[in-house]
Amino acid sequence: MVSKVVFGRGSFNQLEEILLLKRLNVNAPFIFLVDEVFQGNDKITSRIPLAYEDEVIFISAKEEPKTCQVDALVEYIILKFKDRPSGIIGIGGGTLLDLSKAVSIMLTNEGEAQDYQGWDLVKNPAIYHVGIPTISGTGAEVSRTAVLTGPEKKLGINSDYTPFDQVVLDPELIDNVPTPQWFFTGMDCYIHCIESLNGTYLNAFSQSYGEKALELCREVFLGDHLNTQAAQDKLMMASWHGGMSIAYSQVGIAHAMSYGLSYLLGTKHGIGNCIVFDRLEEFYPEGVKEFKAMKSKFNIDLPQGLCKDLSDKEFNIMIDVALSMVPLWENALGKNWNKTITREKLRSIYEIM
Ligand code: NAD
C-alpha cells in the first residue's frame, strides 16, 4: 500500500515541505516527470519546488508508457547526474504515474524494464517516489502495478516496490480536464467497480472499497453537479477506492478485451474500456445500462466501426492478447470461463465495436 498520503484542495503546496526531509544530498536531485499538457502552465509549474540540480522533464501522455521509454529515461538520469536521484515525482494521469513508478524501480534494478513485466520480479527497493494525479479514475496513484507496453506484451510491473511512498491528492489539479477525457478516465473507475463487485474473486476487503467507489461514481456521473469542486473531490476519492478494490480482487472482461484493442490499435485505456464495456450487456446487464445513462448525461459519442476493416490476422492478435489475461476471465466467469469464451465469441464482440 501507499505509505503516506495527503488530501485537500491546495495540498500541492505542501510538496516542498514533504520533499525537504527526503533530499539525500545536494548532488542527488529530485526529478519531476510532468505531463507535457502543463508545459507553460504557470499555475502548476511555478509551484514545483526546485533546488540544486533538480530537474523537470515534460513528457507527452498521447501514447501509453512503453518499456523502451522507461529505459531511455533511466539512462538519461544515470548519465546526467553524479548521484542517484533523491526521488522521482510523477505529476499527471495514469501515463505519468506509471512511468514514474517504473523509472524509480529501474534506477535500482539491473537490466531493462521489460525484464520486470510480470509479478514480483523486482529484486531491489525502488528509489523514493511520489505520485500526484492530475486526472482521476485509473487508481494508478494507489495501485501495486505500473502498466507498460513492451516489445512482446502490455503488462504491469507488479511488485511490493511499485506503490508510491507518498501521494498528494489535490482535487484542484483536475480542474481543467476536458469533459470527454474526464468521462473516459472516470469510467475506468466505474468499470473497475463493476468488474470487481461482480467478480468471483470478490472478498470483504475489495467489496468495502468497491461499494464506496461505486457510490461516489454515481454521485459524480449521475448527480446534479457534474464537473464542480464537489465532483472533483469525490472523483479523486472514487479513483482511490476503486484502485484499492481491484488491488485485492481483479478486473474483468472489459479490461481483458480493451488490452487487445490497445495492443493492436493503440486505443487508450479509458476510451478503450468504454468502447468494450458498451457492448457487454450480456455479462454486466445492470452496469452497462447505468453506463449508457452516464454516457448520455455527458453527451459522449463513442467511436464506431473501430474493427470493421481488420483482417483475420489482426482479429487473432487481439483475441490472443485478450485470452492471455486468464485471471481477468477467471474473476469474471469462474474457473470454467473458457467454456463460454471461445475465439468465435470474442471475434463476434470485437466485430461490432
Ligand atoms: P493519461 O495520463 O493517459 O492522460 C489522458 C489525457 O489527459 C492526456 O492527454 C493528458 O495530457 C490529459 N491530462 C491529464 N491531466 C490533465 C489536466 N489536469 N488537465 C488537462 N488535461 C489533462 O490518462 P489516464 O486515463 O489517467 O491514464 C491512462 C493510463 O493509465 C494508461 O497507460 C493505463 O494503462 C494506465 N493505467 C494504470 C493503472 C495502474 O493501476 N497502474 C490502472 C489503470 C490504467
Ligand code: ZN
Ligand atoms: Zn482500468
